[in-house]
Amino acid sequence: MFGYENINLTFSFNLIFFIISLLIIIAYSVYVYKYTLPPVSRFRRFFLAFIRIIALTLLVFIIFEPTLILTEKKILPPVSLFFIDNSKSMQINDGSKRTEVVNRFIDDIINTDVKGEKKFYSFGSRTDAVAADSLNKLNFTEPSTNFAQIIDIIRNSDDNISTITIISDGVITDGSTPFYSAQRLGIPFFNLAVGDSSRKKDIELKNVLFNEYIYAQTPTAINAVITNNGFAGKNVSAGLYEGSNLISQKNIILDKSGVNSLSFEYTPVESGEKKIQIKVSVLDNEASALNNNKSFFVNILDNKINILLIAGSPGADLTFIKNSLTEDPNLKVNTLTQISPNRFLEQNQNLLLDSADIIYLIDYPTQNSDNGFLTKVSDKLRNKNIPLFLLLSSDVSPLKLKTIEDLLPISVTQIENNYLQVQPNPEFNESSNPLLNHSSESDWNNLPPIPQAISNIKVKPEGRVIVKTLVSGQPRSNPLIVTKNLGSKRSIVVLGNEIWRWKLQTAQKNIKLFDSFLLSSNRWLNAPDEDKKIMIRTSKKFYAAGEPIDFSAQVYDDLFNPLSDAELKLNISGPEYHDEIILSSIGNGLYEGSLSLTKNGDYKFSGQVLFDNKNLGYDNGTFNVGDVDPELLESRMNFDFLNQLSIETKGKTYVNTNTDQLIGDLIQANQDLSKEKILTSEIRLWSSEILLILVIVLFSLEWFIRKRSGML
Structure with missing residues (x-):
């Protein structure tokens, strides 16, 4: 009816009451206009009764809150999505004529009658919809390739x-x-693998392993792997550089296995940010010299740091966390274990608290925790800007947690003794988060469940949920790991306990996630320079020539309140380059801006913040253009990745010469994939202004006619 599958009218009250009301309205209206003073014509009495019946009926209709429910059945045709790699690597000349293969496939698929609709996207550093008639304008110049x-x-x-x-x-x-x-x-992925997957004669420096944060005057190992194809037995030299200064050099005979391990010992002299390079000499007839060196930045910290673990009671979580942290020789780990309301197992509580650089609260504070010592912990955290890690279970007292709640990314009003068994589910857009990026997505998905207390928790605006939960394999919105990084305040909250399971029950699988998460958390909590009122950062440290360089900044006043009305000037200098840009405010103390640079080299930036003609301070940093062009480092097609992606999704991967087979399979796959979708819409008639206006008009008309007829 009227193009709808079903039309229903529902009331908030039983329909029988509406019918009874309607009968009463009719009887009342007829009775009122059966005799009138002065007498009027029969037609006028009938018309006035009709107006009143309609007006009162509409009024009762509104009171009964009617809702009109319209059900529509819609046939959705199949839609085929095509994502075309628009990155620089598609221009690599490996004999496979990559761009020609892409353009030929585009022409073929556009002119092929595939059932349903076809939508096209280009992807690289970003993903954009592209009209079919604009596909021939793809320039294959994106500086990176992001499949996520x-x-x-x-x-x-x-x-x-x-x-x-x-x-x-x-x-x-x-x-x-x-x-x-x-x-x-x-949904099945049908991938067209473009390029040549055969190995060429080449030397490549890969898998450089280093700690992003290391300590001055403390030796650290920087490890790398050199692979070769066709150069077994040849001699090469590998050098470690700090800036332009050679720190160490080694001569290597390339192994016939194709793999050489390389290790340098690096002892930084002073704190600060340092650019480190490993360079391998280039031999004749290498396919590419671009992959013979790697550059990266490390942050040199002062001295060792003191970690204090305060536990509400002895337990496995305390033991496992302590054991993991003590694996880092740059950490000194102390514990305070509550064994009674006013007593800890260890001595010298005040001394240990005073010397702490980072504090871990493990199921603490409890209902029995001493208020005096808790106040000292709160003062230490607040006055010294000490970073905090909190493991939250049902043993924690929400009332006592209020003492430090302003330092946390969450607020807690209730914690029950009942638990859910939850697994971690990392947020998709947090894959590069420093707390998570040392472990793969599959490692997180393979972790055993842990108990999470059912609680009333609210994530604050400054809180950042990086891991949510899975319950029986189903995603939930409940947060599991939440962080806060606001001004000088850094904290991490894990909303669960018995996280020791993540280590003990994954040991046989050789999953090191527990250790890497704790050590990464520790480095993030202790990251330098986060107590400044002005923080300016680039989105990453290395850019390809011509790639947009994105700057972001945070500005705070003396009380660390966000400041959104300041003027932030940024000076950038580098090889034969100097320029100034203004970062734009986006609210809440955040600023952003960008520029592109085409000349290779190391660049420095320095930002100055002015507010009410006063200099609030500055921040500076470094970045590099051109040392790393990731799109040109790997010239081989990664068929294994594309093939595995199609296997995981029950699709198929095709190579350059199999485009006809791909198109045929797409036609077949779209034959019977139309589906019905039931669309239901509700119209709340009782809230309609038109009905209210109509009631007023009808009553006004009745009153007007009665007055014209001399009736009361």
Whole structure:
């Protein structure tokens, strides 16, 4: 009816009461106008009674809160999505004519009658929709390749997506591998692998392992792997550089296995940010010299740091956390274990508290915790800007936690003794978070469940949820790990206990997530320079020539309140370059800006903040352009990644010469994939202004006619 599958009218009250009310209205209106003073014509009495019946009926109709429910059946045709790699690597000349293969496939698929709709996207550092008639304008110049953004586009689509086709060389230079996320979509990926996967004669420096934060005057190892194909037995030299200064050099005979391990000992002299390079000499006839060196930045910290673990009671979490942290020789770990309301197992509580650089609260404070010592902990955290890690279980007292709640990313009003068994579910856009990026997505998904107390918790605006929960394999919105980084305040909260399971029950799988998470948390909590009122950062340290360089800044006043009306001037200098840009305020003390640079080299930036013509301070930093162009480092097509992606999603991967087979399979896959979608819409008639106006008009008309007739 009227194009709808079903039309229903419902009331908030029983329909029988509406019918009874309607009968009463009719009887009352007829009775009122059966006799009138002065007498009027029969037609006028009938008309006045009719007006009153309609007006009162509409009024009662509104009181009964009627809702009109319209049900529509919609046939959704299948939609095929095509994602075309628009990055620089598609221009690599490896004999496979990559761009020609892409353009030929685009022409073929546009002119092929695939059932349903076809939508096209280009992807690289970002993913954009592209009209079919604009596909020939792709320039293949994106500075990076991010597959994770493809999953975001698909996840947010309301279309009846039947197939997904990715045309790419499969080399990821930004973001994470989306195997797990793609599998959860339930849509097959049909990938066209473009390029040459054969190994060429080359030497490559890869897998450089280092600590981002290390300590002055403390030796640390920087490890790397050198691979070679076709150069076994050749001699090369490898050098470690701090800036332009050679620190150490080694001569290496390339192994016939194709792999050489390399280790340098690096002892930084002073604190600060240092650019480190490893360079391997270039031999004749190498396929590429770009992959013979690696550059990275390290932060040199002063001295060792003191960690204080305060536990509400002895337990496995305390033991496992302590054992993991003591594996780092740069940490001195002390404990305070509550064994009665006013007593700790260890002595010298005040001395240990005073010397702490980072405090871990493990199921503390409890209902029995001493208020006096808790106040000292609160004062230490607040007055000395000490970073905080909190492990929250039902043993923690919400009332006593109020003492330090302003330092946390959450507020807690109630914690029950009942638990849910939850698994971690990292947020998709947090894959590069320093607390998570030392472990793969599959490692997090393989962790055993831990108890999470059922509680009333609210994440504050400055809180950042980096891990949510899975309950029986189903995603929940409950946070599991929340962080806060506001001004000088840094804190991490884990909303669960018995996290020792993450280490003990994964030991046989050789999953090191527990240790890496704690050590990464410790480094993040102790990261330098976060107590400044002005913080200016680049989105990363290394950029390709021409790639947008994004700056972000945070500005606070003396009380660390966000300051949004300041003027932030940023001076950038480098090789034969000097310029100034103004960062724009986006509210809440945040500022942003960007520029592009084409000349390779190391650059410095210095930002000055003015407010009411007063200098609030400055911040500075460094970045590099051109040392690393990730799109040109790997010339081989990564067929294994594309093939594994299609296997995980029950699709298929094709190589350059199999485009006809790919198109045929796409036609077949879209044959019977139309589906019905039931759309239900509710119209709340009782809130309609038109009905109210109509009631007023009818009563006004009745009153007007009665007055014209001389009636009361």
